Amino acid sequence: MPTITTRVEDAVQRRSFLAGAAGVAAGMSAAAPGRADARAEEDADPVAYAGTTARLRARYWTNEPAHLLPDAVRHVRTGTALLARRADARVAASVAESALLVSRIAFFDLQLGEQRVGAWQDLALAAADTAKDGALGAAVLGHMAFAPAWSGRAGEARGRLAAARARASRGEGGPVMRAWLDAVASEAEVRLGNPRAAFPYLDRAAGALHPADAGVGSWSAAGPPVWLDWFSGPRLDGFRGAAELAAGRPDHAKATLRRTLAGLDPDSDKQRAVTLADLAAAAVAARDPEDACALLHQVLDLVERQGYATAVDRVRTVRAALAPWSGERFVAELDDRLAASQAVPS
Template sequence: MTSSRRPPNRDLAWERLQRGWSHDEVARRVSIEMDRAGETYTGLTANTVRRWETGERHPEPRYRKHLVTVFGKPASELGLLTPDELKMRPEPRTGKQGDMAADAGSGPDWDRAAVLRALLGTSALPLLSPLLSVTSIEGEEPAGSAAVDPEAYAKIANGQRELYWSSPARLLFEASFAHTHLGVTLVRGARGTRRTALATGLVQSALLAGRLAFFDLSQPAVAARCYEVALTASKEAGDHALAATVLGHMAFIPGFSQDPDSARNLIAAALQHCWHGVQPIVRSWLHAVSSEIEARGGAAASSRHKIDLAEASLPDQPGDLPWFDFYDAGRLDCFAGYAALATGDHPEAARRLASAADRLGADGSKQRSVVLADLAAAHGRDGDRVADFLGQAITALTSDWYATGLERLRATRPLLGDSQHGRHLDEQIKALPRAS
């Protein structure tokens, strides 16, 4: 190892954080790979890995080859190549060859067309057909793109985010997706601080598109593609709070599809980012998300424990993250009510959910249908109250469509059995206007 100081290796540190690994874990995995290769163990420590990331040391070739294996990334994407070695790389190729997931990756040669193809995967075509007229551009960026003001791009992303609570989901998704598409182009053509600022706006735009696709339109495959772009952009932005938030949203996808282990890994990675000066409210939300994932996975006791952690982390005053507008004490009550339902504590569930309903303001209109459906579940032995709450949930969905609310309503519907209330509710569900 050389003793000359190098710039911090942000690429290596970021890849470690994305996996939720500690410095000890990286050292352990490299040592395992060395053992498999029959190489002499050299006593690699967490402190050495930390010094690789800070730039105090540069990994020797014997470590570099194993880091490539451990992370499953080329040396150029792990910051392991020296400036002289980087000059020896062949020129990047653009076009329609290669693996989609790799094409949608990071780095200075980010290919807009490839990212667009990832977003427009075949499973997404029916939903995204209105956007297929947007032409992808190969090669150089359009004239004038280098002069775009990052603040102007972010202003539109913020405006679309504010429209989330009051706009038709499908139309807003199309606008947000188009803005994400534009953002990929702009980030690819930018350098330095402009690139960082544009990437920050792109994270927010892609995150909004993913939220709309998953929670409002019930399109998890599309949401996954949007989140992948957001995660890549968060690395360009170097923003740990955004990265943690994207990973937390990504966890909902396996969490809702009965794959709690994959969801837990994403939450663990998100929490690793929280050690880097991220506001406490983000950590609280991650614990709340983890609570719902545990409840859905049947781990009721763990779900309640995560609520305890979320409450302990919730700050007394709101933070200074204007884009983090989907979580507060009222939303925590929503998560807590669901966790109480999972443990069969219906009185506690009813108490927390009633509190949530009281706290939901104008920007909680979509969440209201979820809360009402859960309130129905909390009063499961009282058929009249179940029917009343589910009827209110139907009304909420009529004015503010939310696919997650419909999913929760359908999960509670069996409580009414083959009753008059149940049959009437079925007719109301059939008559619901879908996302427009």
């Protein structure tokens, strides 16, 4: 899609991204300027700034998203202030990672709307280009494919993934980045109503993560970038299970999704919630509504501890599929919990 690629490259080449960053951050943070200035002094050294970036990255998996978002926004503002005073590739890479983190919270965790998410993604892409980090640029472009895929804009989603692959070929993400981009492509095809088209991408991703000529579980000699902490072999199984479910293979999906659960790290509650919801959908497809409701209760246990709007959407989708059993006690109990849950707004 030349028009999409041209638009992406134009955004990347903008030299005024630092000026725009202040406006973007101001629109999403109520922090007083004095606090941002104090943080800038605290993190004036690029090494210190990168350390704060790493701490925010780790917090994504355990903190309430609404609590983490203001801190991440302030950190981006601090970084753009540092770059305005002195160009530094390390700081630019940290700004790119942190702006991407803000966009992930806004899109996956809080669903604040595509327009607000897109502004942060544009900033992250421009900062990655300033850092000359092709892998980070590919990661941002991969994330930019989710919103159009979820809203049915096929050309836009596929065009952004094509641009991401071009960046990845020039970056240091290696096989893990390529595998993740294929996993995103598989989800895009599922969302666009072509689940069978997802499987070649999934097979290629599996081959990249676990090449036949390497040891079991091998990734690459250098390993993935440290910030690429949202993807792994078990998470690839999650993409495959969702595709199998969409393709009408609930039995295959159950086995794959259970493998996902078994392989997840202890702090992967967000992925665990989504996987349990997909297992509930597989139970509905197998006409086992009581098991589906039991699984949804487990999802609610997780999202009530740490809100995650993507999992909430899955709960709503499965509940709609339970309509034929609405008169059953176990469905009524689930409805009562949904009505009472503050983590699942109507």
